[in-house]
Every structure is written in structure tokens, then in C-alpha cells.
Amino acid sequence: MIIYASRTGNVRYIVQKLGLPAKDIADVDKIDAPYLLFTYTDGLGSVPPIVDQFMTANYNQCKGIIVSGNRNFGHAFFGRAGDLLATKYGIPLIEKLELRGTLSNYETIKNYYYSIWKEV
Ligand SMILES: Cc1cc2nc3c(=O)[nH]c(=O)nc-3n(C[C@H](O)[C@H](O)[C@H](O)COP(=O)(O)O)c2cc1C
Incomplete structure (x- = not known):
């Protein structure tokens, strides 16, 4: 399962392309099964409040954590929401991608997803 947060549609677009089980973070309060988090990055590289709360x-x-960002915000802030969450909780950052990313990003995510769900 991928739990995702998308404000302007990029993350939602990618999740649809991946074709993996997914739920909008706004529709989930508590999850008792393993999942991957997919978030966008908010201003000054911050974690969106809805993601922080979740x-x-x-x-x-x-x-695992997947993050989308935009390099226009500068190297220090690019996709930083993913770095912050990975560090705070000690969870691996699987992929940092720009906007809607590339097919190569999608492959990395899928490979990780399948490797995890073989184990659990
Ligand atoms: C107000 C605003 C602030 C943003 N700040 C950052 C930022 O600091 N770092 C970054 O990498 N991306 C930043 N972004 C870019 C988004 O994270 C990026 O466009 C992402 O793909 C959005 O995903 P979504 O369309 O699913 O909401 C910002 C976007 C907006 C609208």
C-alpha cells in the first residue's frame, strides 16, 4: 500500500502510473499494515502539515519514503520533506524525484515496493 499526499496533482499522477495499491492520505487516519509514504515538498523544504500529522x-x-520536489527551490530545499521525515523516524528514503519524475524513478519505486512486500 502507498499512502500519498498530493496538492497540485503530480504525486497523484505518479501513483496512478505506478498502478500499485494506494490511498490518499486525507482518507486515512490510522493504518495498521506496512505502507510506503509518498509526499510532495512544501515551502522552504518543509513537510506538508497533513503528512506531519499522519x-x-x-x-x-x-x-519507506518517496518524495517529489522541484529543483527550482534550490539544492538545500529540493525534496527536503523526504530527508526530514527519513531522518526524524529512521526510515529509508527510497526515491527523490522532480515534479512527475521519470520512468527510471518509477522503476526504482516499483522494485522497492515488490522487495518489501515479498518480505512481509
Ligand atoms: C507553495 C509551494 C512551495 C514549494 N516548495 C518546495 C520546496 O521548498 N522544495 C521542493 O523541492 N519543492 C517545493 N515545491 C514543489 C512541489 O513539492 C512539487 O511541485 C511537487 O511535485 C508537488 O506535488 P503535488 O503536485 O502532488 O502536490 C513547492 C510547491 C509549492 C506550490
């Missing part, structure tokens, strides 16, 4: 309640089942 992770406080659900970080323990999160097996």
Missing part, C-alpha cells in the same frame, strides 16, 4: 500517528508501519 506520520506522528503512523510512522511505525512506514517502510
Whole structure:
């Protein structure tokens, strides 16, 4: 399962392309099964509040983080939401991609997804 946050549609677009089981973070309060988190990056490289709140309640089942950002915001801030969450909770950052990313990004995500769900 991928739990995703998307404000302007890029992350939602990618999730649809991946074709993996997914739920909008706005529709989930508590999840008791392993999942990957896919978030966008907010201003000054911050974690979107809805994601922050969700992770406080659900970080323990999160097996990996995927982040979308935009390099125009500068190297230090690019996709930083993913770095912040990975560091805070000690969860692997699987992929950092720009806007809607590339097919190569999608392959990396899918490979990780399948490797995790073979184990659990
Ligand atoms: C107000 C605003 C602030 C943003 N700040 C950053 C930022 O600091 N770093 C970054 O990498 N991307 C930043 N972005 C870019 C988004 O993270 C990026 O466009 C992402 O693909 C959006 O995903 P979504 O369309 O699913 O919401 C910002 C976008 C907006 C609209």
C-alpha cells in the first residue's frame, strides 16, 4: 500500500502510473499494515502539515519514503520533506524525484515496493 499526499496533482499522477495499491492520505487516519509514504515538498523544504500529522500517528508501519520536489527551490530545499521525515523516524528514503519524475524513478519505486512486500 502507498499512502500519498498530493496538492497540485503530480504525486497523484505518479501513483496512478505506478498502478500499485494506494490511498490518499486525507482518507486515512490510522493504518495498521506496512505502507510506503509518498509526499510532495512544501515551502522552504518543509513537510506538508497533513503528512506531519499522519506520520506522528503512523510512522511505525512506514517502510519507506518517496518524495517529489522541484529543483527550482534550490539544492538545500529540493525534496527536503523526504530527508526530514527519513531522518526524524529512521526510515529509508527510497526515491527523490522532480515534479512527475521519470520512468527510471518509477522503476526504482516499483522494485522497492515488490522487495518489501515479498518480505512481509
Ligand atoms: C507553495 C509551494 C512551495 C514549494 N516548495 C518546495 C520546496 O521548498 N522544495 C521542493 O523541492 N519543492 C517545493 N515545491 C514543489 C512541489 O513539492 C512539487 O511541485 C511537487 O511535485 C508537488 O506535488 P503535488 O503536485 O502532488 O502536490 C513547492 C510547491 C509549492 C506550490
